[in-house]
Amino acid sequence: MSQTTSREMEKMSAGLDRGRGSRWRTLWTQASAALERWHQRRRLLALDDRMLRDIGISRCDAEREAAKRWR
Numbered sequence: 001m002s003q004t005t006s007r008e009m010e011k012m013s014a015g016l017d018r019g020r021g022s023r024w025r026t027l028w029t030q031a032s033a034a035l036e037r038w039h040q041r042r043r044l045l046a047l048d049d050r051m052l053r054d055i056g057i058s059r060c061d062a063e064r065e066a067a068k069r070w071r
Contacts, residue, residue, distance in 0.1 A: 034070050035070075037070070038070050041065055041066040041068065042066065044057070044062050044065060044066060045062055045063070045066045047062065
């Protein structure tokens with residue numbers, strides 16, 4: 001069994017930190033996207049029937065979309 005030098009330990013530690021940062025960045029990106037979808041669904045509900053018709057969506061479709069989970 002080989003002994004790990006302090007230099008090797010530093011490299012391994014740095015790699016773990018990058019991995020942790022990457023996971024946080026991924027989590028942040030996913031949370032931001034989910035929040036944006038939630039805002040868009042709320043704005044869709046705020047449109048009147050004429051506006052919904054203009055974009056080819058019924059009131060029922062808008063309500064169904066708005067009822068989706070935040071993800």
